[in-house]
Structures are given as C-alpha cells and as structure tokens.
Amino acid sequence: MSLPEMSALFPTLQEVIFVLFALLIAVTSLIAAMAPNLFHNALGLVATLFGIAGIYFMLEAEFVGVSQILVYIGAIATLITFAIMLTRGMMFGRTSAMNRQGLAGAIISGLFFVVLLGIVFQVPWPNVVADITDGEALIANLGALFVSTYLLPFELLALLLLVALTGALLLARDR
Amino acid sequence: MLQNYLFVLILSTVALIIPVAAIVLGHFLGPRRPDPIKTATYESGVETIGDTWVQFRAQYYLIGLIFLIFDVEVIFLFPIALAFERLSLLSTLAVVTFVLILLLGLLVEWRKGALEWE
Numbered sequence: 138m139s140l141p142e143m144s145a146l147f148p149t150l151q152e153v154i155f156v157l158f159a160l161l162i163a164v165t166s167l168i169a170a171m172a173p174n175l176f177h178n179a180l181g182l183v184a185t186l187f188g189i190a191g192i193y194f195m196l197e198a199e200f201v202g203v204s205q206i207l208v209y210i211g212a213i214a215t216l217i218t219f220a221i222m223l224t225r226g227m228m229f230g231r232t233s234a235m236n237r238q239g240l241a242g243a244i245i246s247g248l249f250f251v252v253l254l255g256i257v258f259q260v261p262w263p264n265v266v267a268d269i270t271d272g273e274a275l276i277a278n279l280g281a282l283f284v285s286t287y288l289l290p291f292e293l294l295a296l297l298l299l300v301a302l303t304g305a306l307l308l309a310r311d312r
Numbered sequence: 313m314l315q316n317y318l319f320v321l322i323l324s325t326v327a328l329i330i331p332v333a334a335i336v337l338g339h340f341l342g343p344r345r346p347d348p349i350k351t352a353t354y355e356s357g358v359e360t361i362g363d364t365w366v367q368f369r370a371q372y373y374l375i376g377l378i379f380l381i382f383d384v385e386v387i388f389l390f391p392i393a394l395a396f397e398r399l400s401l402l403s404t405l406a407v408v409t410f411v412l413i414l415l416l417g418l419l420v421e422w423r424k425g426a427l428e429w430e
Contacts, residue, residue: 154321194317204387212380219376222368273394280391284403292406294388295413298381302417305377306426309370 155195162188175221183214200276374426385414 148156165188168181186209193202283291352359392399392407399407421427 200391207387208380208383212376212383216373216376216380219368219373223370223373276391277394280393280395281398281403283388283392284395284399284406288403288406291388292409292413295385295410298384299413299417302378302381302414303420305374305381306421306424309374309377 151195155192158188158191158195161185161191176218179214179218179221182217183210186210186214200279371429378421378426381417382414385410 162185165181165184169178169185170181172178172181186205190202190205190210193199193205388410389407392403
C-alpha cells in the first residue's frame with residue numbers, strides 16, 4: 138500500500154474536528170429536547186448553538202459564526218433563560234419533555250430527515266472551491282454592500298428593529 | 313484557513329486541561345475530613361436564605377429584549393466599520409440614519425421609563 142492510500146485511511150484533523158462538533162451538536166440537542174428540567178433544556182440549547190457556530194467557522198463563514206455567538210447565544214439564549222426563570226410553574230418542579238404529540242413529532246421529524254437525506258444525495262455539490270477573498274475583506278465587502286446596493290433593506294431593517302423595540306416595550310410591561 | 317484557528321484549538325485544550333487538572337489533583341492530593349460545617353452549602357461565604365431557584369423579576373426580560381435589539385444593530389454595523397475607508401458620503405449618511413432611527417427607539421424607551429429600575 139502506498140503512502141497516499143495509507144493516509145486516506147486515517148481521518149484528517151479537519152474531519153476529526155467536524156465529527157467532534159457533530160457529536161457535540163447531537164448530544165446537546167438531545168439534552169435540549171429530552172432533559173426533564175426546563176432550565177437544563179435551555180443550557181443544552183446554548184451548547185447546541187455553540188456547536189453550530191463551530192460548524193460555521195469550519196465552513197469559513199466567520200461572520201455568520203460570530204453573529205450566531207453574539208445574537209443567538211449572547212441575546213436569544215439569555216432571553217430564553219430569563220423567560221424560564223420568570224415563569225414560576227416552569228421553574229419549580231420537574232417539567233416533562235414528553236407529551237401526547239411525541240408520536241406525531243417523531244413521524245414529522247423522521248420525514249424531514251428523509252427529505253434532508255434526499256437533498257444531500259441529489260444536489261450536485263460543487264467539488265471545486267470558489268476563490269474567495271480572506272475573511273476580513275469578505276466581511277468588509279458585505280458591509281460596503283449594506284450601504285450601497287442593499288441600502289433600502291438596510292434602512293428598513295433599522296425601522297423593523299425600531300418596531301420590535303417599541304413592541305417589546307408594549308408587551309413586556311404590565312401597564 | 314483552518315490553520316488560523318489552531319490557536320483557538322490550543323487555547324481551548326489548555327482551558328479544558330487546567331480546571332480539570334486542578335479538580336482531579338485536589339481530589340487526590342487534598343485530605344478529606346468532612347464535618348457538617350464543611351459540607352454546608354454556602355453562597356459568597358454567607359449561608360443561603362431560601363431556595364436557589366428563585367423567580368426573577370419581569371423587568372429583566374424587558375432589559376434583555378432591549379439588549380437583543382441593540383445586539384442585532386451591532387452585528388450590522390460591524391461589517392460597515394470594516395469597510396469604513398471606502399464608504400461614499402451617501403453611505404456614511406445611510407449609516408448615520410440607521411443609528412439615528414435606533415436612537416429614536418432608545419429615546420422612546422427612555423421617555424416611557426423602561427430604563428428605570430423599579
């Protein structure tokens with residue numbers, strides 16, 4: 138057996154890291170779905186989001202990865218834990234992760250898995266990697282596009298955030 | 313690409329090893345003579361009052377929501393900051409408008425007293 142054939146038998150470091158991230162996502166998402174304590178579900182979700190951010194970094198989508206950590210873990214996961222800690226009934230006593238919709242949920246997610254498998258095997262994934270600029274220039278290009286080509290959506294986004302802000306104010310206050 | 317993250321890998325490994333080593337070494341080297349006072353649960357050196365699982369005030373949620381909005385704003389401003397040197401005047405004005413619109417939101421929060429801690 139020649140040396141390249143030998144090395145094909147062993148996983149590359151990249152593959153090892155990918156499998157580790159995939160395992161992290163699988164285990165923690167099971168915790169997020171099945172743990173009997175709702176607070177532990179939330180912590181499992183945080184770890185799952187971290188794993189997905191890791192996958193983004195492996196795909197060299199640094200900006201998406203950083204956004205994932207900043208927005209999903211930094212803000213949304215915090216909000217979810219706040220919501221749990223604010224709700225007395227959820228906080229005390231064990232909540233069951235299972236309900237009567239378990240079977241229907243299992244069927245739907247099984248079907249969804251089949252669809253995903255079909256996409257993975259049917260789509261002709263390109264083998265040649267496009268020549269992309271390095272991370273920082275790529276993000277700068279994105280920023281320049283925000284304020285030139287996509288100016289209107291960008292300003293609309295500010296309005297959307299403003300509406301969300303005032304909406305949050307209306308909903309979250311008792312008065 | 314991935315080589316750039318080698319330091320992250322090394323740092324995470326070190327960050328994992330040091331606390332685990334501290335706990336494992338402490339477990340094996342430290343003498344173990346428990347008595348009721350030593351095993352008592354404490355919080356910041358003071359005995360805990362009530363349950364650890366307390367209900368939090370609803371105002372935290374509002375502050376969290378406001379934080380989320382401005383967090384998203386930062387995410388969108390960051391790439392523009394990287395492209396700052398090649399922005400035209402119109403683009404710069406667009407960024408200023410973006411920030412001003414969100415500043416309006418902050419003013420509304422302020423006027424409504426959402427930032428006051430009750």
